Ligand SMILES: *[C@@H]1O[C@H](CO)[C@@H](O)[C@H](O)[C@H]1NC(C)=O
Ligand SMILES: *[C@@H]1O[C@H](CO)[C@@H](O)[C@H](O)[C@H]1NC(C)=O
């Protein structure tokens with residue numbers, strides 16, 4: 001260490017010491033002219049130098065963007081919530097001064113620069129007080145208030161703080177460096193997004209949740225105050241106009257804060273809950289999709305929390321910076337973003353013109369600042385925007401808006417025709433390639449299988465014995481004799497699963513078992529290893545438990561807990577042999593249990609497990625009709641190259657998600673799809689594909705979408721079922737099923753969300769109806785759902801090899 005550094009450190013220590021001595025404890029209630037403070041002097045008190053009498057609030061320096069910069073603010077101590085900031089855009093260093101000078105002016109000073117000031121010099125200010133309400137005031141003669149922090153709110157309002165015409169809340173800027181503003185304008189309270197041309201997106205007059213005051217003297221809105229659990233709106237004469245109740249907690253002593261967040265949403269927080277505070281569920285605006293930027297610009301916000309970039313933009317959402325004016329007309333093209341869309345600012349905007357969609361596109365192409373247009377085809381309203389946040393889905397029942405976005409294209413409009421030709425060509429090539437790969441995979445698999453069955457497996461057996469012995473906390477290891485005895489020489493066959501037959505067995509101690517005898521050892525060994533090692537340690541009330549296993553010579557057996565009522569398919573099909581039909585409650589609990597079992601596999605297990613073969617045959621029922629998922633863990637070791645082979649062998653036609661067929665990545669969302677089909681079958685009491693039904697009903701998923709769209713959900717229900725008209729779970733379950741079987745993987749909810757929706761813990765939004773009636777559906781599983789079955793023909797024509805493979809897997 002150099003000499004100068006030692007001196008510097010020494011000085012610093014001395015300075016710190018003297019500072020601490022000098023500052024003592026924070027002042028309480030008020031300070032007098034002549035007071036000065038810096039963060040460094042009050043570092044022992046976290047920079048706080050003035051407390052309110054009740055100690056609830058404090059004024060001081062608070063760490064800003066990083067640990068070396070600070071802002072001057074008022075904080076609610078128990079909750080650490082800042083309720084006011086001098087000027088959040090200006091931060092100070094630890095040695096910059098807060099000064100209350102003898103002229104009565106108050107300011108923050110760095111060198112000779114004033115970073116913030118009250119401008120109250122010469123007003124005979126006698127004291128600065130921090131009131132128990134959190135208001136910081138400058139008192140003049142006769143205790144008059146010369147200046148107050150409540151007059152200059154930042155992004156937060158607290159109980160009792162009056163927000164008046166002329167004031168403005170400004171949120172912290174979001175990641176795109178844009179803020180949202182709250183103001184009283186023309187007798188309304190308005191939220192607006194601070195684009196170059198501000199876009200309003202919420203107003204209290206348009207919010208149906210406000211209630212009118214009994215006193216209907218309708219003046220113009222002038223001020224707003226948080227009173228107990230409601231936001232009260234007053235006119236110039238302080239007569240109550242409206243109320244907005246945001247909490248059930250009406251404790252009059254609660255201290256509420258309304259906070260305008262960077263995402264454009266106002267949340268309400270009870271500060272008295274201190275660190276454990278959480279925002280109330282009631283928010284402004286009501287739907288999180290209708291804030292400025294829940295998602296990135298141009299993304300579509302679904303389901304209150306999901307963001308998806310429209311396919312036309314190829315994942316380029318949020319980064320579209322097209323300067324349209326620098327492009328000549330011939331280089332401008334329009335990308336179709338989608339239909340059934342809505343945009344949060346439309347309700348506050350007037351259309352540029354009313355015309356046809358082509359005229360709307362033309363208006364945008366000749367308007368330099370226009371980048372995006374939204375068009376209502378029933379009214380002809382055409383809206384042009386220069387900047388835009390995220391889209392949202394239109395309300396159910398409305399047709400919504402069509403949207404196009406200006407993009408550059410090098411070859412102009414002829415180019416787009418060529419593009420279409422290209423697209424068709426690419427689609428054809430893709431289909432051919434998929435078919436070829438599927439064919440090769442099939443041949444390859446068949447070859448491997450043949451080869452494997454020739455392998456002398458004694459060596460492998462040894463290896464595997466060691467492998468199994470090395471596993472601790474494993475289920476019981478049975479001998480082959482044990483299981484032969486238990487199953488009376490495999491005499492009572494109760495089913496046939498993916499890897500072999502299942503037999504009923506009883507152990508000497510009376511425990512009932514379902515013993516699965518794996519067949520085709522050459523191929524079964526791998527699956528056996530996978531199954532035992534994975535599922536041995538998984539326990540969940542909605543998953544079938546592995547009780548034990550047997551690995552002896554060529555024998556590979558798994559012993560599961562016995563499920564008294566067998567598999568679900570026996571209970572829901574119309575021509576099932578079951579003695580009774582299941583009532584709605586039982587069906588609902590089966591659906592919920594299955595969802596919980598899957599949610600556990602997907603999200604709570606140590607390793608994420610994708611089941612890959614969800615179907616009624618793999619949902620087993622115990623004596624009390626509690627559902628348990630079986631056959632899981634088999635797909636865990638599946639590698640990407642094998643997955644196509646796996647598909648055709650494992651997944652069962654009718655339950656397969658479209659990505660299996662389209663060769664897109666498989667994820668747990670593929671299980672969600674299969675679950676959705678099973679849920680529909682539970683609700684409808686029929687198979688997803690039933691050629692015995694009338695042509696319209698043959699393919700149940702498409703029929704369900706059609707009936708739901710037409711507002712006839714009862715048509716989807718099992719006609720044999722008795723149910724309570726008022727049971728909301730029925731329509732909710734239908735909606736959940738339709739969400740799960742969305743073609744678009746991102747739209748399907750995660751299983752945990754499915755559980756919550758079924759349990760009624762969150763609202764089930766209206767599911768999107770796939771545009772199978774519309775133009776651009778690609779080769780997808782969903783087309784199997786066409787009423788006339790044409791799509792099946794498409795697949796079989798273009799991909800014979802694939803279809804025959806599907807049939808190979810056959811019924812289980
Ligand atoms: C704080 O309490 C003291 C003593 O009760 C009182 O004189 C003073 O006015 C109070 N100050 C404020 C700002 O409430
Ligand atoms: C702060 O919290 C503590 C403990 O939770 C409580 O005892 C105290 O009354 C609270 N103070 C205020 C001013 O709310």
Ligand SMILES: *[C@@H]1O[C@H](CO)[C@@H](O)[C@H](O)[C@H]1NC(C)=O
Pocket residue numbers: 208210211212
């Ligand atoms: C409040 O009063 C207005 C004007 O009378 C009326 O249009 C509106 O429906 C009322 N709103 C509610 C929630 O009662």
Ligand SMILES: *[C@@H]1O[C@H](CO)[C@@H](O)[C@H](O)[C@H]1NC(C)=O
Pocket residue numbers: 213214215217239240
């Ligand atoms: C109704 O209006 C009168 C006169 O403006 C006022 O005195 C009274 O407090 C109001 N009542 C309510 C509930 O706001």
Ligand SMILES: *[C@@H]1O[C@H](CO)[C@@H](O)[C@H](O)[C@H]1NC(C)=O
Pocket residue numbers: 352363367368369370371384385386387
């Ligand atoms: C041009 O587009 C902007 C939005 O970018 C819109 O506000 C304006 O009204 C349009 N001008 C005309 C003449 O349509």
Ligand SMILES: *[C@@H]1O[C@H](CO)[C@@H](O)[C@H](O)[C@H]1NC(C)=O
Pocket residue numbers: 342376377378379380394398399400401
């Ligand atoms: C489109 O215009 C029609 C006719 O004015 C209107 O009823 C409908 O609500 C509009 N659609 C949307 C999504 O606003």
